[in-house]
Amino acid sequence: MTFFPSREPAKLKPAIATALIPILLSMPAHADQWNLGLDNDVVIGDDGDFSNGISIGWQTADDNDFSHALLPFNWQSKLLFSPRESRKQWGAKIYQRMWTPTEIGYDYAQPNERPYAGLLELESYTAAYGSQFAQKNWLSIGLMGPASGAQATQELVHKITSSTEPLGWKYQVENQFTMQFAYEADYLFTRQAVFENSDWELSGHSYSQLGNFRSETNVGMTLRWGDDLAQSFGQLSSHQGHYGQYSMSAKDSGSLTVFTRAQAGYRFNDLTLEGDLPYDSYIQLKNQQAQASAGVVWAFPNWSLSWRFDFYSKEYESDPQDWHAYGVLSYSWIM
Template identity: 65%
Template sequence: MTFLSNSKTLSRLSLVSLLICAPFSSYADQWHLSFDNDVVIGQDGDYSNGFVFGWQALPESDFSSAPWPFSWQQALRFSSQSQTSQWGAKIYQRMWTPSEIEYDYAQPNDRPYAGLLELESFTGSYSASFAQKNWFSVGVIGPASGAQTMQELVHKITPSTPPKGWQYQVENQLTLQMAYEVDALAFRQDATDDSQWELSGHSHTMLGNFRSEANLGFTLRWGDDLADSFGQLSSHAGHYGQFSATARKSGSWTVYSRAQLGYRFNDLTIDGDVPYDSHVQMKHQQVRASTGVIWAFPTWSVSWSVEVYTSEYEPDPNSWHGYGVLSYSFVL
């Protein structure tokens, strides 16, 4: 398949996303921005950076008022006694690089450069003790994702090492992905007069030509009004839940830790086509963990977290990697 230049392709994908979202603007009550970056752990490489721009409708009792793309997607859920329903969409750009980005030659023993640009739709159903969510995305990995342009621009603005090896990135390929996640409460109890803590389990499954994997894990939360925000946390990359919808006027807060282990079947950032002979092989067993804090008000919220994960390929000299995530939402 022949692609246009990176800038033209990126512009057209952005235009398509705006055209898709335009008819749903009356439902787009929450807008959010998220930034992923590995600068917080003092290293550059592996999963390096991500940017999310998305929206979600404020919670409804069912999907009767949802636009047509979400009304069919919600049918993928299992039947449950949910209290609220949510739907939304986002555009998400991510990038992965070798650990040494100043080299202008191929690095066959390190992970390749890779960029991904996705447009994703989402539906979810929630109660105080059970939640289920699903996602469908279409995207492109390779030069058409615009990741090279983004990293070169950011590193030019900031005092960072200029990346010189993007000519060796994973080649262009369209991607299709589906994902499903379920959260189930184990128990919840009072911690103080004004807060609770809870333990829950979750499973997250993803299927597609970009990445397929299955995971099981648990979440420990401490905060106020936890029943109102149950299931809003997610293992799905780039997802940001609804925390303002039930926040107190004086502000609500949550501190959490989340961990999971799983098995990965395929990963285009590792085994995608590259213009050289790569010696890198994907590691199937994966472990991930995160910890963070969320502060929410009725009209806005902010979240900060640190994500860590074990090595995704062989031969990786590092046993783990990490990055920080800063998210901000506002309600219109």
């Protein structure tokens, strides 16, 4: 079902502006942390499937409760079932991402390939972090289709970098409004000291999201090694585009964390594959999903940098590649 016709994307801009008002009013004059994230498959030298993501967001420093949070964060925090002694955080971000077929130089429909799709989201989140248990949730509204601006982004980036010109965006998933809710919990299994202020730990996590963009549920495990892990427990996430708060617990000389993470689950729907198209598509969603990541976080009291590789299993049955990958570079700074 398409809520908005693709030939009138301009009419969707007032809806985005209206949705931004309560978020902006809730922002402090100087946000505690800003972060910029860049996802791209250029690191594997290939286009196709999840191709690019750009996010910019802010989040607060640790707080004892949500009494200082304005709407909608105070209301959203009621969805957490966290101990009183846990540290509280909340924030928001704008996130644009895109998916493309493998061959982007074709100017005709490819019914046996993943279609072009773009998504622009506005998202709020609340979280409660403890040294052994953490919870996070996210609420988002978005626009899938030409109104997301993904076509213009890819065309500009590929022009600047002299990459292959994408010619098939006229065949992208049509405009549709999206709404999502996601929830994640992390549970510590064990944490052991290695050197002074240096530990390794093993934890489990569960992650689920519900909405017309994607609905899925997953379970997995995380292995970390680094400095003062109890202070940053739960900051890693399976939620795409999320970046944790590492600077608040970082040492003046810098704190380093190395991690690997894996999960498996079941996906019920995916609008990037099942949305309305101007042609007949023959691909079918693959319900069983698996993901893995490996990376490093380097944090200082005023800024942090994260680099990781994300791997995920094929998302539609006829995909000839069993696995895909992309790199994620994230930078945060305290204001």
